Amino acid sequence: MPADGPARVRFAPSPTGWLHIGGARAALYNFLVARQTGGQFILRIEDTDRKRFQPQAEQDFMDGLRWLGLEWDEGPDKGGPYGPYRQTERAHLYRQYAEQLVEQGHAYYCFCSPERLAKLREEQRRKKLPPRYDGHCRHIPPEEAKRRVEAGEPHVIRFKTPREGSITVHDLIRGDITVANKDIDDYILLKSDGLPTYHLAVVVDDHLMRITHVLRGAEWLGTFPLHGHLYRAFGWPEPVWVHLSTFLKPSGKGKISKRDADVFRKGHKSVLIRDLRAFGYLPEAVNNWMALMGWSYDDRTEFFTLDDLIAKFSLERLKPSPAAVNFKKLDHFQGLHVRALEPGDLARRLVPFFHRAGYPQVTAADLLPIVPLIQTRITTLDEAPQMAGFFFRPQVSPKPEELVPKGLTPAQALEVARRALAVLEALPDVRAETTEPPLRALVEELGLHARQVFGLIRVAVTGQRVSPPLFESMEILGRETVLQRMRQAVTLLETLAQQEAAA
RNA sequence: GCCCCCAUCGUCUAGGGGUUAGGACACGGGCCUUUCAAGCCCGCGGCCGGGGUUCGAAUCCCCGUGGGGGCACCA
Numbered sequence: 187m188p189a190d191g192p193a194r195v196r197f198a199p200s201p202t203g204w205l206h207i208g209g210a211r212a213a214l215y216n217f218l219v220a221r222q223t224g225g226q227f228i229l230r231i232e233d234t235d236r237k238r239f240q241p242q243a244e245q246d247f248m249d250g251l252r253w254l255g256l257e258w259d260e261g262p263d264k265g266g267p268y269g270p271y272r273q274t275e276r277a278h279l280y281r282q283y284a285e286q287l288v289e290q291g292h293a294y295y296c297f298c299s300p301e302r303l304a305k306l307r308e309e310q311r312r313k314k315l316p317p318r319y320d321g322h323c324r325h326i327p328p329e330e331a332k333r334r335v336e337a338g339e340p341h342v343i344r345f346k347t348p349r350e351g352s353i354t355v356h357d358l359i360r361g362d363i364t365v366a367n368k369d370i371d372d373y374i375l376l377k378s379d380g381l382p383t384y385h386l387a388v389v390v391d392d393h394l395m396r397i398t399h400v401l402r403g404a405e406w407l408g409t410f411p412l413h414g415h416l417y418r419a420f421g422w423p424e425p426v427w428v429h430l431s432t433f434l435k436p437s438g439k440g441k442i443s444k445r446d447a448d449v450f451r452k453g454h455k456s457v458l459i460r461d462l463r464a465f466g467y468l469p470e471a472v473n474n475w476m477a478l479m480g481w482s483y484d485d486r487t488e489f490f491t492l493d494d495l496i497a498k499f500s501l502e503r504l505k506p507s508p509a510a511v512n513f514k515k516l517d518h519f520q521g522l523h524v525r526a527l528e529p530g531d532l533a534r535r536l537v538p539f540f541h542r543a544g545y546p547q548v549t550a551a552d553l554l555p556i557v558p559l560i561q562t563r564i565t566t567l568d569e570a571p572q573m574a575g576f577f578f579r580p581q582v583s584p585k586p587e588e589l590v591p592k593g594l595t596p597a598q599a600l601e602v603a604r605r606a607l608a609v610l611e612a613l614p615d616v617r618a619e620t621t622e623p624p625l626r627a628l629v630e631e632l633g634l635h636a637r638q639v640f641g642l643i644r645v646a647v648t649g650q651r652v653s654p655p656l657f658e659s660m661e662i663l664g665r666e667t668v669l670q671r672m673r674q675a676v677t678l679l680e681t682l683a684q685q686e687a688a689a
Numbered sequence: 690g691c692c693c694c695c696a697u698c699g700u701c702u703a704g705g706g707g708u709u710a711g712g713a714c715a716c717g718g719g720c721c722u723u724u725c726a727a728g729c730c731c732g733c734g735g736c737c738g739g740g741g742u743u744c745g746a747a748u749c750c751c752c753g754u755g756g757g758g759g760c761a762c763c764a
Contacts, residue, residue: 200764235763314690369692377762384764408759485703486712507695515714562727640723652725
């Protein structure tokens with residue numbers, strides 16, 4: 187069931203690192219809700235943490251999102267009616283709302299130093315008590331607090347969490363969550379640098395930006411009750427809340443650490459969108475893969491395009507349980523989407539990978555005839571140059587010993603090569619229909635297996651033991667190149683046979 | 690230590706009071722075959738444990754256990 191009415195949703199990352207699949211999947215789901223309801227998808231940069239800020243992160247988010255096809259309607263680069271869309275550019279707003287809460291008795295000024303707080307926590311840890319603010323500044327008379335603030339004394343603003351009772355908040359896929367107020371800290375809303383913490387900023391911005399659905403990571407479940415308190419203190423209507431399941435490492439044991447991420451990258455796998463893109467994964471495959479971690483459509487459908495997802499996604503079918511990432515499954519979807527591409531489309535997408543691999547002159551037109559030969563054989567696009575580079579190299583360098591088929595001596599291999607060369611030289615062209623019958627006849631005549639003869643020609647002509655289909659490959663290479671490479675193979679085998687005889 | 694969330698094959702999941710518990714990836718075998726793939730067929734493999742409710746529980750409830758998240762002037 188699509189959410190009713192146009193939804194306003196957002197992806198609100200903190201610019202502290204690269205876009206990864208956790209964030210990208212949240213962005214995807216938000217995007218889907220916006221598109222399927224005819225609403226808006228907003229990109230908001232939550233850059234209030236100046237210590238962890240990384241200047242290149244924002245661009246990485248935008249590049250990654252655009253690559254995935256998740257274009258936003260409002261954001262820092264394109265503006266919109268509820269901007270600005272970077273929290274540091276909205277800084278003036280937050281103090282005003284924090285002070286409103288102070289005036290209404292929902293928050294208070296706190297003058298405790300970080301040192302005092304650290305000491306407090308240390309004591310609590312030693313006594314095995316939950317680390318929480320002790321309320322030291324909670325009862326400072328408002329006039330006195332105000333005086334100290336005006337005198338320039340460093341301070342923060344804390345939420346005055348009720349001491350009694352409990353709060354119940356509602357998550358769409360988890361239902362009601364009730365937490366005792368005594369278990370909720372007096373969280374800091376406004377830091378001493380005047381910038382808001384996440385808790386204040388997210389609530390103020392989501393309200394001001396008219397956000398209707400908040401789909402965010404499950405790591406926010408812990409402070410969800412605080413957010414509920416804030417909405418109620420402000421007297422604002424709450425959005426629909428959905429906390430998305432977390433991703434676990436492939437073993438299913440534990441969350442993915444920085445260290446794990448580095449190990450993945452060594453194995454040509456990654457949780458970073460920029461890496462997946464560089465490795466040659468298709469955005470279609472990445473979206474399909476991410477969508478199905480924590481969501482399903484029915485008991486059998488797994489192949490989804492972005493348009494399919496827009497049509498079929500539903501919040502109700504989200505799963506609350508954590509999901510282990512499965513890179514093998516990503517490869518599976520990659521294969522599916524690579525094969526689903528029009529050859530011309532695949533050819534175009536392959537071009538940059540050939541350029542990067544050292545074939546700067548290759549064009550999509552050059553690639554077009556080759557695509558049918560490799561479309562079922564590649565997983566990531568960066569495998570294509572390795573598999574089909576021999577089409578574009580002026581010459582190949584087969585290993586002489588690889589020219590010798592299993593079960594034959596170098597001398598026998600030489601004879602096979604000479605006979606095959608003679609057959610090819612006698613032919614008017616190297617079209618597959620032209621070359622295959624006489625070469626099969628040769629196999630017959632020599633009393634060998636097809637794999638022995640064709641294997642030799644394959645290595646001779648492609649320089650590789652594993653290659654796209656032989657006859658079609660020769661056709662694309664052309665008669666001159668094929669004959670030249672076969673002659674080279676004969677020469678190589680002559681040398682090898684001589685060495686063998688001498689030994 | 691405290692709080693919160695979660696729990697179906699190794700993994701992602703469908704189902705949800707009475708099903709031979711379905712699909713996908715992976716894995717094993719076979720077919721096809723000039724290599725490698727792709728494709729097709731077959732197979733392996735699961736309801737965390739214990740109590741309750743019920744004629745009947747994988748499904749509902751409780752308790753364990755396990756996993757995850759949080760307990761910052763980080764998000």
